[in-house]
Amino acid sequence: MVRFAHIADCHLGAFGRNPALREYNLKAFEEAVRICIERKVDFIIIAGDLFHNPHPDMEVVNRAVKAMIDARNHDIRIYAVYGSHDFNIAKASLIDVLESAEVFKKVVQYLDEEGALEHVEDPTGVEIAGLSGRKNRMDASYYLSLDFKKPKGDAIFVFHTPVAEMKPADIHESETVPISALPEGYRYYAGGHIHRRLEATKNGAPVLYTGATFGSSYTDLEKETERGFYIVDEWEPEYVQLDVCSIRREDVDADGLKVGELDELLQELSEQAVDEDIFLLKIHGELKEGAPENIDFSAIRGRLEESGAKTVSINRRQLTGKNLERIKINEESTEKIEEGLLEEYGTPEGVDIRFAEELLGILKAEQVDGERKDDYEGRLWDNTWALINELETPKSKKGSGKPGQVSLVDFGGDPK
Amino acid sequence: MVLGQIIGGEYGELVVRQKSGQIIEIGDLLSIDDIILQVYDLAYGTLLEATDLARMSGMQLEGYEETVLMEEEIRNFVTAKAKPLVHVKNGVARIPKRLPGFFGTVNRVNTDDFNFMEKPENSLYLGKVRSGSTVLDVPVNIDGREALSHHILIPATTGRGKSNLVKVMLWDMVPKEWCGILVIDPHDEYFGRNEIGIKDHPEAREKVLYYSPNPPKGGYSLRVNISLLKPWNLRGIIEVTDAQSQAMYVFYNHHYDDWLDALLTTDPEENNHGIQSITLEVLQRKLRLALDINMVGGEVRTRGNIFVTQTNNDIVNDIADAMEEGKKVILDTSSMAGDKELLIAGMITHEIFRRYKKHKEFGNLDDKPSIGIVIEEAPRVLGERGGRNVFHTIAREGRKFRVGLIAITQLSSMIPREILANMNTKIILGNEMKSERDAIIGSAAQDLSKDGKNIASLDKGEAIVSSIFTKFAVPIKIDLFDDVVEKEGGKKTKLEFFG
Numbered sequence: 064m065v066r067f068a069h070i071a072d073c074h075l076g077a078f079g080r081n082p083a084l085r086e087y088n089l090k091a092f093e094e095a096v097r098i099c100i101e102r103k104v105d106f107i108i109i110a111g112d113l114f115h116n117p118h119p120d121m122e123v124v125n126r127a128v129k130a131m132i133d134a135r136n137h138d139i140r141i142y143a144v145y146g147s148h149d150f151n152i153a154k155a156s157l158i159d160v161l162e163s164a165e166v167f168k169k170v171v172q173y174l175d176e177e178g179a180l181e182h183v184e185d186p187t188g189v190e191i192a193g194l195s196g197r198k199n200r201m202d203a204s205y206y207l208s209l210d211f212k213k214p215k216g217d218a219i220f221v222f223h224t225p226v227a228e229m230k231p232a233d234i235h236e237s238e239t240v241p242i243s244a245l246p247e248g249y250r251y252y253a254g255g256h257i258h259r260r261l262e263a264t265k266n267g268a269p270v271l272y273t274g275a276t277f278g279s280s281y282t283d284l285e286k287e288t289e290r291g292f293y294i295v296d297e298w299e300p301e302y303v304q305l306d307v308c309s310i311r312r313e314d315v316d317a318d319g320l321k322v323g324e325l326d327e328l329l330q331e332l333s334e335q336a337v338d339e340d341i342f343l344l345k346i347h348g349e350l351k352e353g354a355p356e357n358i359d360f361s362a363i364r365g366r367l368e369e370s371g372a373k374t375v376s377i378n379r380r381q382l383t384g385k386n387l388e389r390i391k392i393n394e395e396s397t398e399k400i401e402e403g404l405l406e407e408y409g410t411p412e413g414v415d416i417r418f419a420e421e422l423l424g425i426l427k428a429e430q431v432d433g434e435r436k437d438d439y440e441g442r443l444w445d446n447t448w449a450l451i452n453e454l455e456t457p458k459s460k461k462g463s464g465k466p467g468q469v470s471l472v473d474f475g476g477d478p479k
Numbered sequence: 480m481v482l483g484q485i486i487g488g489e490y491g492e493l494v495v496r497q498k499s500g501q502i503i504e505i506g507d508l509l510s511i512d513d514i515i516l517q518v519y520d521l522a523y524g525t526l527l528e529a530t531d532l533a534r535m536s537g538m539q540l541e542g543y544e545e546t547v548l549m550e551e552e553i554r555n556f557v558t559a560k561a562k563p564l565v566h567v568k569n570g571v572a573r574i575p576k577r578l579p580g581f582f583g584t585v586n587r588v589n590t591d592d593f594n595f596m597e598k599p600e601n602s603l604y605l606g607k608v609r610s611g612s613t614v615l616d617v618p619v620n621i622d623g624r625e626a627l628s629h630h631i632l633i634p635a636t637t638g639r640g641k642s643n644l645v646k647v648m649l650w651d652m653v654p655k656e657w658c659g660i661l662v663i664d665p666h667d668e669y670f671g672r673n674e675i676g677i678k679d680h681p682e683a684r685e686k687v688l689y690y691s692p693n694p695p696k697g698g699y700s701l702r703v704n705i706s707l708l709k710p711w712n713l714r715g716i717i718e719v720t721d722a723q724s725q726a727m728y729v730f731y732n733h734h735y736d737d738w739l740d741a742l743l744t745t746d747p748e749e750n751n752h753g754i755q756s757i758t759l760e761v762l763q764r765k766l767r768l769a770l771d772i773n774m775v776g777g778e779v780r781t782r783g784n785i786f787v788t789q790t791n792n793d794i795v796n797d798i799a800d801a802m803e804e805g806k807k808v809i810l811d812t813s814s815m816a817g818d819k820e821l822l823i824a825g826m827i828t829h830e831i832f833r834r835y836k837k838h839k840e841f842g843n844l845d846d847k848p849s850i851g852i853v854i855e856e857a858p859r860v861l862g863e864r865g866g867r868n869v870f871h872t873i874a875r876e877g878r879k880f881r882v883g884l885i886a887i888t889q890l891s892s893m894i895p896r897e898i899l900a901n902m903n904t905k906i907i908l909g910n911e912m913k914s915e916r917d918a919i920i921g922s923a924a925q926d927l928s929k930d931g932k933n934i935a936s937l938d939k940g941e942a943i944v945s946s947i948f949t950k951f952a953v954p955i956k957i958d959l960f961d962d963v964v965e966k967e968g969g970k971k972t973k974l975e976f977f978g
Contacts, residue, residue: 145978173976195978202978207684207697209976228700232793239797241699261791 065187065217068099069271069293069300071110071255074148074279075127076119079429083374084284084341089126090307091277095292096130098303100137102294105187107139109167110255111146111196111223115279117156118442120431124157131166140185141167145195146223146255148279151446170221171195179210180246182218190214192246196223196256203238211246217298220246223255226270229263233286235399242270250298260289260302269300276305280397281376285312285343308373311339315346317382322353329358333366342372347381354384421450481584482509483559490578491929495559495585496524499552503559504611506933506941506954509585510592513567514575516585517954518611519929520560527554561585562929565951567595572950593617595950601625601658604651605644605906605944606955612938614956621948624657626904627851627885628878629947634891634919635908640940641887642668644906645853646677646960648885649807650967652851653680653687659802660885661831662853663824667691667813670698675961677809679968688801690794691811692784699794701810703823705770705779705786706736707795712826715860715868716818717769723762726754743772743779769818785819799830805848821860821868828852829869835880850882857886858893874898892918904946909937925952 073092078084099107113127131141149158162169170193172181182190192211196202202224227239234257242265245252252270254261260274273292278284291304313332317325325346332344344367360377367375380400401423405416425446430439482501488494493516497503509516525532538544563575572595579585588610596608596617603623608615635641645662646669652658662669670689671678677687690701710727713719719727727742729752734741743763747756766772771783781787798808810827812820831850838844852873854860860870861884870884875898877883884902891899892914899922907923910916916934920927923945927934930952934943940959945952 150978171978173978175976197977204684205976205978227797228702228790228792230797231791232796235800241694241697243694243700244697 064297065189066102066104066294066296067189067219068095068102068104068107069110069251069253069273069295070095070107070276071223071253071273071292072112072146072258072275072279073109073127074112074115074275074277076123077115077279079115079120081374085123087308087340088277088279089123091290091305092127093130094305094307095276095303096134099139099294100134103137104139104294106185106189107134107141107167108191108219108221108253109141109143110193110221110253110273111144112148112255112279113143113146114157115148116428117149117151117158118428118431119157128161128166131161135166142170142183142185142191142193142221143167144169144171144193144221144223144255145197147196150195150197169193173209177210178208179212181212182214188216190216190218191221192218192249193221193253194224203240206240206244206246213246213248218249219251219253220249221253221255225257226254226263229261229270229272230257231259231261234259245270251295251300258283259287260291271300273302277307281343281378284310284341284376285345285378308340309338310341310343311337311372312343313345315344316348317346317350318348319351320348322350322355322357322384325350326358329363333363333370335370337367337371339371340373342367342375343378344376345378345381347379348383350382350384352385355379355382418450422447425450480586482587483585485511485579485581485583485585486558488560491562491926493561493563493578495561497557497559499556503557505936506609507559507611507613508564508588508592508608508954509561510588511579511583511585514579515564515567515588515592515951516561516579517564517933518559518561519933522558522560524556524558525554560929567592570595572596574951587613588615590615590617596620599623599948601655603627603648603655605648606942606957609941609954609956612941619944619949619953619955621904621944621946623652623655624849624881626946626948627658627849627883628881629903630874630877630883630901631851631885631904631906632857632891632899632902632919633885633887633906633908634889634910634915635887636889636910636912636915638939639908639910639937640942640957641908642666643940643960644908644942644957645669645885645887647958647963649677649853650680650960650963653677653807654682656805657848658851659805659831659848660807660851660853661798661802661824661827662807662809663812663820663855664809664853665812665815665820665855667811670809670811672811675964675968677807679964681968686806688798688806688808689811690798690808692814694811698811701785701794701812701823702787702790703785703794703826704790704792705739705772705781705788707793707826708739708770708786708822709826709829710738711869712822712829713769715871716821716825717765719762719765720758722755722758723765726752726758726762729754739766740779743767743774744777769822783819785815785823795826795830798827799834802831802850803834803847817859824852824854825860825869828873832869832873832877832880832882835882839880844881847881851885852883853885853887855887857884857888858890861886861895861898862893863895871898874901889915891915891922894918896922904944904948907934907937907943907945909939909941910934923952924949927952 075092077088145158149156170183170191174181180192182192184190194205225236225239226242228242230236230239245265250268254272257272258275261272263270274289275283277290291302293300294303364375364377405419481498483495483497486494486496503518505518507518566573566575593608598620599622601622601624602620605619608617608619633641652660670676672695689698691698692701694700710731730742731738747759770786771781773780773782801808838847860868861874873882874884903924905923907919916931924947925945940957942955942957943952944955
C-alpha cells in the first residue's frame with residue numbers, strides 16, 4: 064500500500080514586491096505539507112519550481128525548509144526535480160543545497176556513460192525517475208535523446224515540461240513535448256510547469272498537472288481558479304484544494320467608453336465593501352475618448368484597500384486610448400510581453416532569441432536582503448558569463464569564459 | 480572534345496551534325512561560343528540519295544559484295560536539333576539573342592560552363608545539372624524563400640520519383656529558418672515511421688513535428704477539437720448548397736465558437752434563425768457524416784479518433800505557431816478519408832494564411848519565414864471542384880503574403896490554367912501523357928514548346944526545372960534520398976545533459 068503527494072509550481076518567493084501575496088504563497092505550501100503529514104503520505108513528489116528563482120530570499124527558504132523538515136520528521140520522504148525557475152545555469156542552485164542537506168532527494172539520475180536515466184527507489188518499493196525543466200524548454204530534446212530504463216515495478220515519472228496534447232489553448236508555450244515522448248511503463252506521471260490542473264492518461268496511467276499551489280503572477284490569480292495538489296492513495300489520485308485566502312475578480316470592459324464614464328464606473332466599484340482578501344480588477348478595451356492616464360488608479364486602489372481588501376491588483380495592460388500606438392502583443396504576463404517584444408524587435412545577428420530571454424532572466428534577478436552590492440553584481444556577472452560561454456561553445460565540454468569559471472557541463476550532470 | 484558542328488537551322492532550331500564516334504542524347508547540353516544549347520530531337524542524316532541507300536541495303540541483305548561509295552564515317556551520320564538555352568557573357572547569364580557561328584564546332588558542356596550559377600542566400604537545393612543522362616557536379620539551388628511564395632508544381636506520373644524529390648527538398652529545408660513547411664502526407668511516406676525518412680535528419684528533433692492519429696515515440700497526437708472548426712473551413716471541402724452554407728454562417732454569427740454544437744443540437748422543426756427545417760436537417764446529416772458524429776441523448780459525441788470533443792489543446796494554433804518558427808510539420812493523414820484530410824489541412828492552412836495577412840498589415844512580413852504547404856493530388860483542392868477553398872485562394876493570392884503551395888500531381892491538366900500559370904516554379908519529372916505535358920509546357924516559365932520528347936524521355940530521378948528563379952529551364956538529376964541520408968544523416972551530437 065502506497066500513498067504519496069504530488070505537488071508542483073509552488074514558486075516560493077514569488078510576489079517579491081507584495082508581502083501579502085508572498086505570504087499567502089508560502090502559507091499555501093505550508094498548508095500542503097501539513098495536509099501531507101495529516102494524511103500520513105509515504106512521500107512527497109515536487110515536480111519542479113519549488114522556488115520562484117534559484118537564489119530566493121533566505122526568509123522564504125527558512126520557512127520552506129522548516130515545513131519540509133517537519134515532513135521528514137514524520138518519516139515522509141521528499142523527491143524533487145528542477146523547475147524552469149529553480150534552474151541556475153552557472154552554479155548549484157538552492158535545490159542542490161537542499162539535496163546535499165538531505166532535505167529531499169533529486170530524482171534526476173543521469174548516467175553519462177550510458178546516456179540513460181536511472182530510477183531512485185523509495186522504501187515502499189516505488190521507483191521514481193524524473194527530468195528537470197529548463198527555461199525556454201531547453202529540456203524538451205532530452206525526451207527523445209535519453210534512454211529511459213524501463214522500471215521493474217510500480218513507478219512514477221516526474222517532469223516539468225508542457226505536454227502538447229494537454230496544453231490548453233489559452234496558454235502559450237512554443238516548445239512542448241508530445242505525450243508519446245514521455246517514457247513508457249510508469250504507473251503515474253507527475254507533471255509540473257503548467258499552472259492549471261490538467262488530467263490525461265498514457266496507456267491508462269494518469270498524466271497529471273496539479274496547477275500551482277497558489278500562483279506566481281497576477282495572471283495566475285486572475286485566470287486560474289483551482290489551487291492545490293494531488294494525494295495519490297493506492298494509485299488513485301485525489302485533488303486537494305488549497306484555499307489560503309479568498310479572491311474576488313472583477314472584469315471591466317471599457318471598450319467604447321469615454322474616460323469619464325470609465326472613471327465613474329470604477330469609482331462606484333471602489334466604493335463597494337470588499338469581503339475578500341485579494342481583489343483583482345482587470346480593465347480592458349479601447350476607450351472611445353481620452354487616455355487611461357487620466358484616471359487616478361492609485362486612488363481607486365486605496366479605496367478598495369480601505370474597503371477591506373488586503374491586497375489589490377489593477378490590471379490595465381489591455382486598456383488603451385484611441386490615440387495610442389497599436390500594441391501588437393496581446394499577452395498578459397510580463398514574461399510573455401518581453402518574449403513578444405524580443406520577437407518583434409529582434410536580437411543582434413547571431414544571437415538566439417532564447418539566449419536573449421535567458422539573459423534577461425539573469426539580469427532581472429534582484430539583490431536579496433543582506434547581499435552585498437559587490438556580491439550581487441558578481442552573481443549577475445557569473446551567471447551572464449556562463450550563459451555567454453554556452454552560446455560560444457554550445458557543443459564543447461568545457462566552458463571557455465572567465466578564468467576559474469565552473470564549466471557548464473560540470474554542473475548537475477553527474478549521477479549521485 | 481569536339482562533339483559536332485552546326486550545319487544549319489534557325490534560331491531555336493539549330494542543326495548539329497554529330498561527329499563519328501561521339502554520341503549525342505536527347506537533353507544533352509552542348510556548348511558553342513558563349514552559348515549553351517540543349518538537344519531536343521535526333522535524326523539520321525546521309526550524303527547519299529535514297530536510291531543509292533536502297534541499292535546498298537539490298538546488296539548487303541542479299542549477300543552481294545559490300546558496296547562502298549564514300550568513307551563510312553562521312554556518308555552517314557546523326558543530326559541533332561538543339562535550342563539555345565543560355566548565353567553567358569562575362570559571367571552573366573542572359574537569354575540568347577543571336578545565333579552561334581555557322582559551322583562552329585560544338586563541345587560537351589563541363590562544370591566551368593556553369594560558373595555563373597550562384598547559390599542564393601536562402602537556397603533550396605534540387606539536384607545537379609544533367610546533360611542528357613550525364614550528371615555534372617554542379618548543384619542547382621534556387622531562391623527557396625521566393626520560390627516557395629510563388630508556388631512550386633511537381634508534375635509527374637507514378638514511379639518517376641516524386642516522393643524522392645519531395646524528401647530531398649524537405650531534407651534540405653529542415654534546418655533552414657527561412658521556411659515553415661506543412662506536409663499533408665496521405666501515404667505516410669515522408670517522416671519515415673518504419674523506414675528512413677525526414678526523422679533521420681540530424682536536426683529533426685528540434686525542427687520537425689510529426690502529427691499522426693497513432694503517433695510513434697516523439698510524434699504528436701493528431702486530434703482536432705471540433706469546436707475549432709469554422710464554417711469557412713468547410714468551403715470547397717464538403718459539398719453544401721448556398722442555403723446550407725448560409726445556415727452555417729447564421730449559426731456562427733449567433734453562437735460563435737459553439738456554432739457547430741448549436742447547429743447539431745437544434746431541433747430542425749424548432750429552429751429560430753429563419754432557416755428552413757429541411758435545409759437544417761440535411762446540413763446536420765452532412766456534418767454528422769463528415770465529422771463522424773453521433774448524437775447521444777441530444778449531445779454531440781464523436782466516434783472517430785480525429786475529430787474529438789475531449790481535448791484541451793488547440794492543434795491548429797500549435798501547428799501554425801511551429802510553422803511561424805520555421806519548423807517543418809508533417810501530418811500523417813494516411814488513415815483518414817479524403818474529406819477529413821482536406822478539412823484538417825484546410826483549417827491549419829486557413830489559420831496560417833490569416834496570420835500572414837495580419838503580418839503584412841502590420842508590416843512585419845519580411846521577418847517571417849516563407850510558408851510552404853505540400854499537398855498531394857493537388858487537383859482535389861485546386862481543380863474546378865475546389866471552388867473557393869483556402870488552397871485556391873492561396874494559389875491566387877498567396878505570394879503577396881509569403882504563403883505558397885508545393886503542389887504534387889499526375890494530372891496538371893485538371894488544374895485551371897490561371898493557377899498553373901501562377902505556379903512559377905515547375906519541377907517537371909517524366910510524363911508519357913501528351914495532354915499532361917502540354918498543360919505543363921503551356922504554363923512553364925521558359926519556352927518549353929520543343930521539349931515534349933525531352934519530358935517524355937525523362938528517366939526516374941531526372942527532371943527539368945522551369946522557374947522564374949532560374950536563368951533557363953535547367954535539366955537536373957535529383958539525388959537519391961537514401962544516399963543523402965547515408966551521407967548526411969546520423970551526425971548526432973553527444974547529449975549534454977543539464978538538470
